[in-house]
Amino acid sequence: MGIAGSFKVALAGCGTVGGAVAKILVRDRELIKSRSGVDLELKYIIDIRFDHAKELGLDPGLFQTDLETALKDPEIQCVMELIGGTTLAREVIRRCLLAKKPVVTANKALLAHHGAELWALARREGVSLAFEASCGGGIPLIRAFYDGLLANRLDAFYGIVNGTCNFILTEMIQNGASYSQALKQAQEEGLAEADPTLDVSGGDSAHKLTIMAALAFGRKIELEKIPVTGIDALELMDVAFAQELGYVVKLLAVAQRQSGGLSLRVRPAFISKAHPLAWISGAFNAVSIYGHAVGHTMYYGRGAGGSPTASAVVADLIQIALGAYPLLFSQVKVWPDLGEEEVQLGPDQITSRFYIRTVMQDTPGMFAQMSAILSKHGISISSALQKEPPEDIPGGTGVPVVVTTHTTQEGLVRRALEEFDKTPGVRQKSVLIDIIDEHPERI
Amino acid sequence: MGIAGSFKVALAGCGTVGGAVAKILVRDRELIKSRSGVDLELKYIIDIRFDHAKELGLDPGLFQTDLETALKDPEIQCVMELIGGTTLAREVIRRCLLAKKPVVTANKALLAHHGAELWALARREGVSLAFEASCGGGIPLIRAFYDGLLANRLDAFYGIVNGTCNFILTEMIQNGASYSQALKQAQEEGLAEADPTLDVSGGDSAHKLTIMAALAFGRKIELEKIPVTGIDALELMDVAFAQELGYVVKLLAVAQRQSGGLSLRVRPAFISKAHPLAWISGAFNAVSIYGHAVGHTMYYGRGAGGSPTASAVVADLIQIALGAYPLLFSQVKVWPDLGEEEVQLGPDQITSRFYIRTVMQDTPGMFAQMSAILSKHGISISSALQKEPPEDIPGGTGVPVVVTTHTTQEGLVRRALEEFDKTPGVRQKSVLIDIIDEHPERI
Structure with a gap:
């Protein structure tokens, strides 16, 4: 031939x-x-x-x-x-x-x-x-879904699929730059548009998540149903706490089969330093795909640019x-036009571990109040950390308190924090960030 | 259809x-x-x-x-x-x-x-x-060579392609285990054979290098011409020096186009902590492939095991x-039976940066002698490090001295070290390890 x-x-x-x-x-x-x-x-x-x-x-x-x-x-x-x-x-x-x-x-x-x-x-x-x-x-990467991993039931994938965001986060993590400083640098180096909204809002990552999830699960995916949080509200304090707790903050496109449907979301998330995605720096992209036979595979390279x-x-x-x-x-049968629709879980139904960071008045009993509220909502605390206040906390003096949870529903955590944030002595809206654990290999 | x-x-x-x-x-x-x-x-x-x-x-x-x-x-x-x-x-x-x-x-x-x-x-x-x-x-991974990267001239690839060796090295790096302790643990966990020779000698990695190099360069590759060094002689001291200098020791299958032919080798080598291969831990494999259009891509996953x-x-x-x-x-035209033979450079012709570690008597003038010999052979020193002697140096007391070189021919370094090792006051045969620099992207 x-x-x-x-x-x-x-x-x-x-x-x-x-x-x-x-x-x-x-x-x-x-x-x-x-x-x-x-x-x-x-x-x-x-x-x-x-x-x-x-x-x-x-x-x-x-x-x-x-x-x-x-x-x-x-x-x-x-x-x-x-x-x-x-x-x-x-x-x-x-x-x-x-x-x-x-x-x-x-x-x-x-x-x-x-x-x-x-x-x-x-x-x-x-x-x-x-x-x-x-x-x-x-x-x-798309070839992995429609060809290289066809023998697998794909159970999850986690992707760093926006180089602009990863560049900004790398600057924040490695050089302690604030979000706005890092964005400015990305713009100067031609890695971010003058209007960076589509990138930093997570919208571009959600587009890619939609395409990959359709192929991974052989299902129709609705972009509009994907909960998306960008990196534009990320505070340097939380980037630093991530490091201290053994994690790195990455903007992740996450897809997981969960009971009741697919959990798809785009989020700045904590991922363990032991996970190879934690080490993807600068404008590079990488996607970890988990198959029931192959286990964990990852694909890395430049996610943008002409050449x-x-x-x-x-x-x-x-x-x-x-x-x-x-x-x-x-x-092949994985193409997005062939699959049925699948339940896409809403933000309230998604289960995950979470990082919660509050800033509260440094008086006795505050932490006990927080624990009590979390417990009332059925949320189990995995670890807690109270630190000397850094100098740049917005909203006046107070001490940051960090809690990580065991796996729970996001909706429960959101409701608990709504309640807690009304407690006298709480100095700013609590920050909630997903902790993405290594997907269990079942090979 | x-x-x-x-x-x-x-x-x-x-x-x-x-x-x-x-x-x-x-x-x-x-x-x-x-x-x-x-x-x-x-x-x-x-x-x-x-x-x-x-x-x-x-x-x-x-x-x-x-x-x-x-x-x-x-x-x-x-x-x-x-x-x-x-x-x-x-x-x-x-x-x-x-x-x-x-x-x-x-x-x-x-x-x-x-x-x-x-x-x-x-x-x-x-x-x-x-x-x-x-x-x-x-x-x-093989698909990347014959399909996904076909638009590229491939200039180099670096692979961690033996999970047993990577497990052993990870134990040495992360837990300070000696080579023999780490090998024993790999055997206990079923990750190394009772006779681990084919893995730890680098032979298995050389097999994979031969296959991948043929596809990457579209040439016939002769296994016998590939210089291979295993990890079995690796000392913990050099693993520690690597860390201190900003590198990690990995058993790498290296393929590069160099002037005059292909540089193919299997070596325990220093790779910068900034390179994603440095973070591949345990029994996982990963291969970095560099294309003239795509730049750096990397493929990661389990390199062995039934499933x-x-x-x-x-x-x-x-x-x-x-x-x-x-x-x-x-x-497609990249298959190994279709290509011409290509010059495969011998160990003497391969150019690289190198790490040299000697143990020498702690008297004035020793380092000057070493510098003079390296210089005589045309080797330029990039950095030097002299440390307090660790307790476990074989061959009696002495101080380890570490030198890294600029890019040079391996043959020159080998001849310089042969000469230097005969110098009175040198306490053991000098250790020579390749430093693999990030391949320059030309996109």
Whole structure:
């Protein structure tokens, strides 16, 4: 067997990722051919402006403003959607699929919102829709879900899937920077947007969680039902307490099977220093996936940036050109459009261990009151820590008191803290952070 | 498209891994079918003894002592070779391929020694030979080389690919155990064989390095040319100095493109605490792979054990049943039987930074003599450290002196140390350990 002639592709959207893809396809054409056996030929770069494409020195003969030209060209065997966003990109993918062109996309927001519809459309049209680049940038991570770990029932995964947040947290952890200082540094280094909301709010991580959870559990996942907390309210004091207790704070996308349904959430969370995710620093991403046969596996690499993301886009092109992806897309059963809906637990039903940090007046009996309230709500304390007050506690003097709980329902803890926060002598709203324990391997 | 009926397979060798595969295929048949779309049916378990198979409660109706029965059965669509070793297993695989049965194997020793011959035979017979389970146990790692990272020129990889050694080193690092104490503990926990030679000598790591290097560089690799040092001579003192200098000692399988050829070696080596490999503890494996587009990626999980390895074997079965692996095996160009031979640098030509630790008489001028000899051989010192003597230095009193070098040729350092070790006042043979720097990302 072999591929006769070149495999001609069109690129829609020549921004950071699209530009990097175009550059690799042109510059590394021989390298890719020598390794993959596929001669990938970029025939069209479709966009409305070509400033960036020109900067990269790409051949203006490839520039095309009308998608229809590519769709009507029978030579085009695949279109890459690298426009981003959920409106135009959705329409572009729909049109490509209806023209029976396989699509490769890196668009996590679109897939999280409208994935099931698009995968189903691809299936109806008998073409495939590949999306390795949508989660974890260049890490071959989506492949673990639809290929490498297929022999496993997947019980849980924990992901650091936003490099901006991980960079900010690493600055806070390693250099004691405040959130706003660390954000400023991320912006200066080009790792955070001028408006960083989508990243720091956890929204981007929730998009990726939606896609990965669908594949992991073979279920339809509703983005809107995922409880999401960002890192923008995180205080340095809690980052320091985490260290002291043997943990590290990471923004985690967490997915677990729990009794009654799936527990999916995006949270700044404490993870043990003994867990490899605790050591993922800077802008890197990593996802730990737990299978019933394989146990714990983890995938690490650059989760963003033009060149790493382009690596994943081109890997998908190659799989499509070789015919392997169409076989997997048509036969494997984990795709999000195929599964039933599954109960997604609300924030109140999710069970976890928790870290609670209050600031209270330094008088006898305060801690006893807190213990009594937690106990009344059925929450069992695992450890407690009272410290000398740091200088920068907001809300005036007081001592921080830290409690960690055994596994309990989040709703119980929230109600207990609501009650406790009204107690005279409590100086600020109590802070509640999930503690993510190592998932038990059952191999 | 879809698979009609079941995909019938035969298992040759029902030991630890074979037994785990059989158990998964029988117990999880519905799970695997529901996820992969493939109904894998175990039709024969071929072995000469069935004690272990009986212990696992496997159906004696599957037991078969004659491979020929499976080979002559037109229903059998794939055979798994899980016998191990390089003699019978080689013959079994040859016979399967000649009978045009695709083969899945976990046999790294066999592939390291005779892989090119077997891959070529598979190709001639028009069937495929899959081997995800040969490196890194259940981690979908081999797939990164032949699929996920195909858009990249791979410039280097560093692997912790022997769980026994990593367990022993973790005990030495974290608990201050001596090598012999840590080995004893590994044996007690079932993580080391009664005769641990193949693991602790680095031989097993060299097998995996041979397979991965062939795929990474698309070249024939000769196992015999790989310099291999085990962990059995490692002293606790050097483990402690590593920590003090900001490093961790790991048994690394290192592959790098260097000018003039490939630098391949298996060594206990210092790796910076800032590198994620430094944090891989216990029996886990991890491999860092560096691509020109994707940058640094890493793959982590259990590198041995029945159930994790079975996860990889079954993933290969599924890829073969779906037809995806045959497409990749026949079209992708990275397979070890296809590449030319490449220059493999000898130990003298390999360039690296080095850690040198001597024990010398505590008199003035000794360090100056050492510096002079290193300088004479063209070796530039990066840092130096002289400590109070620990109590347990072999060879009587003396002070340990530690030097780290800038990048240099190993041969130069070896010759300098030969000369230095003859100097009066030097109390024991100097210890030489590679320092593996983070591979520069060029994305």
